[in-house]
Amino acid sequence: MTNHTNIVFEGVNKAYDDNVILHDINFEIEKGKFYTLLGPSGCGKTTILRLIAGFTDVTEGSIKINDQIVNDISPNKRKVNTIFQDYALFPHMNVFDNIAFGLSLKKLPKSEIEAKVKNALKMVQLSGYENREIREMSGGQQQRVAIARAIVNEPEVLLLDEPLSALDLKLRTDMQYELRELQRRLGITFIFVTHDQEEALAMSDWIFVMDKGKIVQSGTPVDIYDEPINRFVADFIGESNIIAGTMVEDYKVKMVGKEFECEDAGITPGERIEVVIRPEDLELTTVEKGKLVVNVDSQLFRGVHYEIIGYDKDGNEWMVHSTKKAVIGQDIGLYFTPHDIHVMRLGETEEEFDARLESYEA
Structure with a gap:
């Protein structure tokens, strides 16, 4: 462990009687990065925040902040x-x-409080708003006041529990940029909770994807998007075409009755697998040039692309994002490269997944 790590969870469980909320949570949080806990409602994201803050007690395991076990340390004594x-x-x-x-509760001198408040307001770009009433502030401005109130205490870690969820789409997008830039300016650790995958991908240095009280995958936004570990992650992070297949040999898979080159290895020949191809990685082409042929069933215009749904001869549904328009009822070809194919093993853990990648990337 380096001295750049400021939060460590080791074998943390949380349960209320027989109801297990968190199961064997292990991770390290480095100083000065933007982390996101991502997952559906009820997966345990907010419970992790409450454990870090000290609002909830650990059932089993330990939490360290700056190498000190804080299980029994009260919230007001954690930075x-x-x-x-x-x-x-x-x-x-x-x-x-x-x-x-x-700051007033700490009984700091008035001059020091004033200087700190003005500095915090400057950081969130609200200088001159000192005397404004809260009810007169917009949702985005209230968000910034809440951030200023948090950072004025000079915390080492800022925990954010879905703070953008009540904002409209435009303001939410603006605040994503502002929060990310603020984190970079302050250089403190942000741990952000959301169920919005686009928000997580846009803002994070590192994402923990959670499901049913467990961390199922962690990595950079690019890692999580390009190399989902299982169907849950592939479905939860963006749109995916997931097709049942078989591993023929290293770098070759079989699906829809045909063999295709891929970039995955370390899987037993003949093993059942699932193949993921993202909709934006499928290129519309002629039936003759297509690696697959689908019949177009429906089409929606999404502003930046058409969302096209088609079915192959085996009845598998395929979603395509394309700037080209298709014709409903017409057969079209789909072209993709070996790089566009991602293979998922059934039941593979993150440790097994990482070991397999290292074995053939070495």
């Missing part, structure tokens, strides 16, 4: 701040008093 979904601002206080609240 961690949380921004909640509803921001939890005080409506009867103006912007200055909201941000200064934690």
Whole structure:
């Protein structure tokens, strides 16, 4: 472990009686990066945040912050701040008093509080808003006040529990950029919870994908998108065509009754696998030039591309994202390269997956 690591989970379980919320959670969080816990509702994301903050106790295992086990350390003694979904601002206080609240409790001198609040407002681009009432602020401005209130306490880690979910799409996108830039400027660790995969891909240095109380895959946004470990991840992160197949030999798979070259190896010949091809990696072409032929069933215009649904001779559904328009009822060819094929083993763990990749990339 390096001195750049500031949070470590070791064998952490959380249960309420017989209801297991988290099962064997192990990870390391490095200083100064943007991490995202991504997964559907009820998968345990927010519970991890609450454990880091100290609002919830561990059932088994240990949590370390800066090499110190913090299982029994109270929330106010951890250098961690949380921004909640509803921001939890005080409506009867103006912007200055909201941000200064934690500093006032510490009984800091007024001049020091004023300097710190003004600096925090400058960081979130709200200089001059000190006397504004909270009810007069837009959703995006309230979000920034909540961030300023958190960073004024100089936390080492900022926990964000779906803070953008209440915003409209345009503001949400703007705030994604702002949060990412703010994290880079501050250089502190952000741990962000969301169920929105596009948000996770756009903002994160590192993503933990969760399902049913477990971390099923972790990696950079590119790793997670290009190399999903199983059907759940492939389906949850973007759109996917997932087709049953068989491994013929290293770098060759069989699906839809045909053999195709691929870039995967280390799998037993004859083993049943699943093949993933992303819709944007399929190119529309003529029936003669296509590696596969599908009949076009439906087509929607999505603004930047057409979303085309077709079916092959075996009845498999194929989704294609293309700037070219298709004709419903017509046969079309689909072209793809070996690089566009990703092979998933049934039941493969992340450790087995990583070991297999290292074995043939070495």
